[in-house]
Amino acid sequence: MGKKAAEYIDKGLLVPDEVVEGIVESRLDMNDCKTGFLLDGFPRTVSQAESLANYMKQKGIKLDLVLSIEVDQENLIERFTGRRTCKQCGATFHIKFSPPKNPGICDKCNGKLIVRKDDETDTVKKRLKVYETTTAPLIDYYNRYQLLATVDGARPIDEVFEDIKRHLKGVKS
Numbered sequence: 001m002g003k004k005a006a007e008y009i010d011k012g013l014l015v016p017d018e019v020v021e022g023i024v025e026s027r028l029d030m031n032d033c034k035t036g037f038l039l040d041g042f043p044r045t046v047s048q049a050e051s052l053a054n055y056m057k058q059k060g061i062k063l064d065l066v067l068s069i070e071v072d073q074e075n076l077i078e079r080f081t082g083r084r085t086c087k088q089c090g091a092t093f094h095i096k097f098s099p100p101k102n103p104g105i106c107d108k109c110n111g112k113l114i115v116r117k118d119d120e121t122d123t124v125k126k127r128l129k130v131y132e133t134t135t136a137p138l139i140d141y142y143n144r145y146q147l148l149a150t151v152d153g154a155r156p157i158d159e160v161f162e163d164i165k166r167h168l169k170g171v172k173s
């Protein structure tokens with residue numbers, strides 16, 4: 001990711017559509033995506049979804065499923081602001097849900113754990129506002145194409161994981 005994209009993320013803003021679309025498309029052109037792929041956190045706007053649809057149409061591939069993992073705002077704020085990221089290796093922890101063995105220190109490399117700029121409370125609140133106005137409309141968008149499945153994300157991770165697997169099994173390869 002270029003420096004420019006990182007600057008938007010730090011501010012809790014979305015990276016401009018054309019920047020993200022370029023990154024995603026060049027990644028999807030790689031060989032390991034030929035047999036299928038899963039996108040996480042993309043698209044985030046209706047315009048990105050339309051661009052993805054165009055790209056896939058050009059390549060003759062079809063979108064099988066869109067998963068919406070739903071968590072209420074209060075819960076989301078707790079999850080994001082409790083997240084700690086290793087400055088050295090990028091591993092993530094959570095002070096409540098998956099704490100490191102030693103507070104503030106990475107289990108994997110002993111690096112220092114920090115709060116990423118986009119996980120700070122004010123930034124998280126801004127991200128949620130951006131979500132409401134620009135990303136939430138995707139729910140209607142994909143519902144219209146009957147591609148959407150919703151998963152209750154406010155449960156223990158293994159239950160959410162099982163639910164996601166169940167939905168993915170319904171997808172023909």
Ligand SMILES: [Zn+2]
Binds near residue numbers: 088
């Ligand atoms: Zn680490």
